[in-house]
Amino acid sequence: MRIATWNVNSLKARLPHVEQWLEYARPDVLCMQETKLADEAFPVMPFNALGYEVAFHGEGRWNGVAIASRVGLDDVVAGFHEGPEEGPAEARLMSATCSGVRVSSLYVPNGREVGTEHYDRKLEWLAGVHRWLAATHKPSELLALCGDFNIAPTDRDVYDPKKFVGATHVSGPERDALGALQEWGLVDGFRLLYDDDRLFTWWDYRAGDFHSGRGMRIDLMLLSEPLGEKVTWGLVDRNARKGKQGVPSDHAPVLLDFDL
């Protein structure tokens, strides 16, 4: 079973990229973030044509998450649904069961600058994820929390730690929030297999950061231990940025294979 996650930065702008990627990567499940589409505008038919069912939770011009699956898409829940109160209705979480694995697509708030209300909301949202997890799941289940966490777990996950001192994505409270999810019973799936530096998944569009290798690893797949035991291979597919479809996403898709 192949599970992937990709912040597409507008599914409307990126649909040709996504279609081509599905054709050659053939994930069984693809979690998407930043679809930036209202639900009535979601391109259902292109996914169906490639053999995927799709569930989506959007709000229009910002945010938006979705899950495409060719191995079943059951018990779809948009948002937290139970556990903590939903709060302001931003479309940042959606879950479904795909061939026995409970899969969630997450888009964690960016946080902008440390000490701002946006940063506080990011930490609150992450605390909400922990409460939701504790209220609705058990570490013994087959769980995959996939998405754009907007957190680089360690200093090896940014191109130059000196340039990130005092910045969001690397701060202690953000990493502690990620650590709380791990303490509950989730592991950084990609790190189970690959210990290298520079396995970045996001590059700023500006200043040629992609071609200069200035990136961060912020797109993660957090796995419960029973699912982590089944992981066999993975990839950050930087080739997904190539092709004739126009401007690529500023994120690359991440995929993991499981012996399930």
Added chain:
DNA sequence: ATGGTAGCGCTGCTA
């Protein structure tokens, strides 16, 4: 060097 690009949508916000 405190810049730069992209998406949405038409003005400036968000990342």
